[in-house]
Amino acid sequence: MINFDYQSPTKVIFGKGAEMKAGEEVKAWGGHKVMIPYGGDYLKKNGLLDRVHQSLTEAGIEYVDLEGVVPNPHLGLVKEGIRICKEEGVDFLLPIGGGSAIDTAKGIAYGLVNDFELEDLLLGKVTTDKIAPLGCISTIAATGSETSNSMVITIEDGWLKRSYNHDCARPKFAIMNPELTYTLPVYQTASGASDIMMHTMERYFTNTKDVDLIDRMAEGLLVAVREAAKVAVKTPDDYEARATLMWAGSLSHNGLTGTGRVADFASHKIEHELGGMFDVAHGAGLCAIWGSWARYVYKTNPARFAQFAVRVFDVPENFQDVEATALRGIEAWEDWCSVIGMPTNLRELGVEPTDEQIDEMAEKCVATGGGHVGFFQTLYKDDVVQIYKNAR
Amino acid sequence: MINFDYQSPTKVIFGKGAEMKAGEEVKAWGGHKVMIPYGGDYLKKNGLLDRVHQSLTEAGIEYVDLEGVVPNPHLGLVKEGIRICKEEGVDFLLPIGGGSAIDTAKGIAYGLVNDFELEDLLLGKVTTDKIAPLGCISTIAATGSETSNSMVITIEDGWLKRSYNHDCARPKFAIMNPELTYTLPVYQTASGASDIMMHTMERYFTNTKDVDLIDRMAEGLLVAVREAAKVAVKTPDDYEARATLMWAGSLSHNGLTGTGRVADFASHKIEHELGGMFDVAHGAGLCAIWGSWARYVYKTNPARFAQFAVRVFDVPENFQDVEATALRGIEAWEDWCSVIGMPTNLRELGVEPTDEQIDEMAEKCVATGGGHVGFFQTLYKDDVVQIYKNAR
Numbered sequence: 001m002i003n004f005d006y007q008s009p010t011k012v013i014f015g016k017g018a019e020m021k022a023g024e025e026v027k028a029w030g031g032h033k034v035m036i037p038y039g040g041d042y043l044k045k046n047g048l049l050d051r052v053h054q055s056l057t058e059a060g061i062e063y064v065d066l067e068g069v070v071p072n073p074h075l076g077l078v079k080e081g082i083r084i085c086k087e088e089g090v091d092f093l094l095p096i097g098g099g100s101a102i103d104t105a106k107g108i109a110y111g112l113v114n115d116f117e118l119e120d121l122l123l124g125k126v127t128t129d130k131i132a133p134l135g136c137i138s139t140i141a142a143t144g145s146e147t148s149n150s151m152v153i154t155i156e157d158g159w160l161k162r163s164y165n166h167d168c169a170r171p172k173f174a175i176m177n178p179e180l181t182y183t184l185p186v187y188q189t190a191s192g193a194s195d196i197m198m199h200t201m202e203r204y205f206t207n208t209k210d211v212d213l214i215d216r217m218a219e220g221l222l223v224a225v226r227e228a229a230k231v232a233v234k235t236p237d238d239y240e241a242r243a244t245l246m247w248a249g250s251l252s253h254n255g256l257t258g259t260g261r262v263a264d265f266a267s268h269k270i271e272h273e274l275g276g277m278f279d280v281a282h283g284a285g286l287c288a289i290w291g292s293w294a295r296y297v298y299k300t301n302p303a304r305f306a307q308f309a310v311r312v313f314d315v316p317e318n319f320q321d322v323e324a325t326a327l328r329g330i331e332a333w334e335d336w337c338s339v340i341g342m343p344t345n346l347r348e349l350g351v352e353p354t355d356e357q358i359d360e361m362a363e364k365c366v367a368t369g370g371g372h373v374g375f376f377q378t379l380y381k382d383d384v385v386q387i388y389k390n391a392r
Numbered sequence: 393m394i395n396f397d398y399q400s401p402t403k404v405i406f407g408k409g410a411e412m413k414a415g416e417e418v419k420a421w422g423g424h425k426v427m428i429p430y431g432g433d434y435l436k437k438n439g440l441l442d443r444v445h446q447s448l449t450e451a452g453i454e455y456v457d458l459e460g461v462v463p464n465p466h467l468g469l470v471k472e473g474i475r476i477c478k479e480e481g482v483d484f485l486l487p488i489g490g491g492s493a494i495d496t497a498k499g500i501a502y503g504l505v506n507d508f509e510l511e512d513l514l515l516g517k518v519t520t521d522k523i524a525p526l527g528c529i530s531t532i533a534a535t536g537s538e539t540s541n542s543m544v545i546t547i548e549d550g551w552l553k554r555s556y557n558h559d560c561a562r563p564k565f566a567i568m569n570p571e572l573t574y575t576l577p578v579y580q581t582a583s584g585a586s587d588i589m590m591h592t593m594e595r596y597f598t599n600t601k602d603v604d605l606i607d608r609m610a611e612g613l614l615v616a617v618r619e620a621a622k623v624a625v626k627t628p629d630d631y632e633a634r635a636t637l638m639w640a641g642s643l644s645h646n647g648l649t650g651t652g653r654v655a656d657f658a659s660h661k662i663e664h665e666l667g668g669m670f671d672v673a674h675g676a677g678l679c680a681i682w683g684s685w686a687r688y689v690y691k692t693n694p695a696r697f698a699q700f701a702v703r704v705f706d707v708p709e710n711f712q713d714v715e716a717t718a719l720r721g722i723e724a725w726e727d728w729c730s731v732i733g734m735p736t737n738l739r740e741l742g743v744e745p746t747d748e749q750i751d752e753m754a755e756k757c758v759a760t761g762g763g764h765v766g767f768f769q770t771l772y773k774d775d776v777v778q779i780y781k782n783a784r
Contacts, residue, residue, distance in 0.1 A: 001407075001631075001632060001635045001636075001639075002407065003406060003408060003410070004404075004406050004407060005403065005404065005405050005406070006403070006404040006406065007401065007402070007403040008400065008401075009399065009400075009401030010399070011397065011398070012396075012397065012398040012399065012651075013397050014395060014397070014398065014652070015393075015394070015395025015396065016395060017395075018395070209632075210632035210636075212616050212619070212620075212632075212636065213612075213613065213616040213617075213620075213636045213639060213640055213643075214639075215616075216611075216612030216613065216615055216616050217609045217613055217616075217643075218612075219608075219612060220605075220607075220608030220609040220610075220611060220612040221605065221608065221609055223608055224604045224605040224607075224608050225605075227604070228605075239393075240393060240601075240602035240604075243602075243652070244393075244602075244604065244605045247393075247605060247606075247652065248605055251605075251609075251648075256643075256648075259404075259406070259639065260406070260635070260639065
């Protein structure tokens with residue numbers, strides 16, 4: 001176990017009807033006027049937006065809506081949000097939605113209290129530990145942005161999907177009502193569940209020794225999500241499956257499962273370029289890439305892949321051949337993806353990049369990491385090209 | 393899964409040399425002059441107290457030591473601490489030690505900013521959400537008080553061991569260096585490991601349905617602690633075993649493993665009376681009681697005990713007889729206690745209460761709960777008497 005600092009201060013308000021506490025929470029955290037970034041008509045149709053407005057009004061909080069958040073959220077809307085917040089005197093962000101709405105709000109919140117251009121933050125030219133306060137109402141179990149320190153925004157100029165991570169960006173509170181996820185399309189539900197698995201797996205695949213405690217807790221989370229996802233895609237209004245996915249979504253990305261170890265995150269970086277270029281659902285993109293990544297790197301530490309196979313996917317252990325067990329685990333993951341309707345390669349994802357496009361994505365992918373990505377196995381541009389190609 | 397609020401904001405600073413960050417952390421959290429409650433000469437002998445003083449001085453923080461903390465810490469020292477803090481203008485508490493030092497500091501911190509007598513808080517006559525800020529340096533993996541919202545203090549008048557829980561009492565930061573636990577006596581190491589197991593088990597034994605996610609994460613924690621404890625009692629300077637116990641100690645009692653369910657905590661309440669009357673090590677007292685509690689209540693929900701047996705102690709499942717599997721799990725726990733040198737009954741604990749003493753303990757035990765304790769199975773005075781007697 002390596003030394004670590006860990007802090008996940010977000011107050012989680014979890015359960016049925018939790019959204020009606022939005023007003024009192026904003027008030028308790030010192031907000032007076034909120035901006036509500038969101039995307040999609042469903043919040044109007046299902047009455048959620050009205051209920052949140054009502055809760056805010058009852059608490060004496062003013063609000064401005066900011067419609068138009070899209071998946072892989074764009075910097076343009078973030079900038080528009082900053083402009084409106086400054087005009088309107090907004091002092092608190094209250095996104096409703098999944099990672100896209102929450103990350104849009106994080107971008108706005110950074111912009112409100114810093115003087116730099118947000119591009120510079122996303123491109124690593126500046127850093128900050130200042131952000132305006134935000135709370136959120138989560139309606140999608142996926143990114144974990146509701147408690148995490150990360151923000152992912154796509155810069156339209158060049159379609160660069162870039163992130164900035166700082167603990168200051170953890171929301172003050174996160175309201176999570178699993179019922180709000182009942183109406184998510186099956187594909188989005190499965191994509192979100194895959195993202196939750198992957199947030200845990202990016203940290204699970206490590207070469208740090210003696211990490212049994214967090215390994216076992218992570219394995220428990222993975223098994224629970226494995227089963228809940230299968231239920232949720234078949235029975236969208238199963239409260240318990242939705243609750244499992246929602247709470248696991250936060251626990252998978254609030255940093256807990258990464259304590260005491262070096263995390264990998266190569267698959268996320270490789271997928272981010274797909275998301276930037278082809279605008280695919282993030283979790284689905286991860287599913288399409290992970291098998292290719294895993295087969296490319298598993299010989300670095302076959303024992304860890306074998307442990308994953310046996311403990312997470314109940315693969316019968318082949319004591320004579322650790323690599324065989326490892327490979328069975330990768331297959332088991334792909335079988336799970338198929339069962340919940342997720343792709344296991346780029347073709348199934350509906351994306352057919354040319355060699356030139358792959359070259360461009362690989363170039364961008366390694367650029368922000370100083371020429372390489374990943375810690376389980378360090379991957380250079382040629383490695384990333386091969387992983388994209390093997391995933392076709 | 394039931395609705396819940398959850399917040400565990402303590403910043404964890406974990407690993408080798410972490411104590412040297414004490415000064416900068418106190419400064420970052422706004423402290424100017426700290427009181428350091430601690431107990432035992434070992435902090436002077438091993439140089440830890442000197443290193444903390446040095447770190448504080450380097451950060452420009454003044455300090456006052458408060459020696460004399462004892463296990464099952466006394467209200468008397470808390471009151472003395474409050475008096476000295478007021479005289480000296482202390483604005484931040486920095487205990488060094490385990491739950492006894494940290495809880496002493498919590499008591500002082502409550503006293504510094506509230507006007508009531510602390511007895512009234514412990515006896516449930518008043519409540520508060522105000523406390524002076526504290527951070528801590530943990531040297532014992534056990535109570536989890538370094539990140540928890542709870543405080544347990546013994547009132548000498550009547551030897552009442554009483555608690556007050558409020559989220560305001562969570563330390564601002566918790567410094568945890570596993571190396572600081574190397575010199576703990578074997579018995580204290582085992583007692584602490586048992587306390588960690590029990591903090592998780594008190595929440596694990598629930599009748600709330602559909603709690604698979606946290607069940608599995610808790611089971612992972614329990615298995616890791618089960619193994620690390622066996623290593624730590626044989627090889628006191630095994631860093632990885634110590635690190636597992638230390639981090640698990642926090643995760644077992646920061647509230648995470650209780651999210652979405654009704655927790656029990658009858659065993660803790662039953663043990664608290666033993667601790668108050670006979671001053672036994674808390675974890676050892678829990679070991680001496682739990683088997684008796686478990687055999688008294690397991691028929692309420694044999695399936696849950698069977699799940700514990702199979703998943704935590706690898707008991708072969710008897711599919712024909714769930715109660716047989718359940719009982720094997722209770723035995724497996726007792727075997728584990730024996731292996732690490734913990735008692736499994738009151739005689740082994742070195743305590744032989746008379747019938748009159750048992751009656752008195754049972755009376756006190758149920759008094760604070762309005763005549764009963766526990767949620768897995770509601771226990772009245774007669775039940776508690778029987779559990780004490782069966783544990784003899």
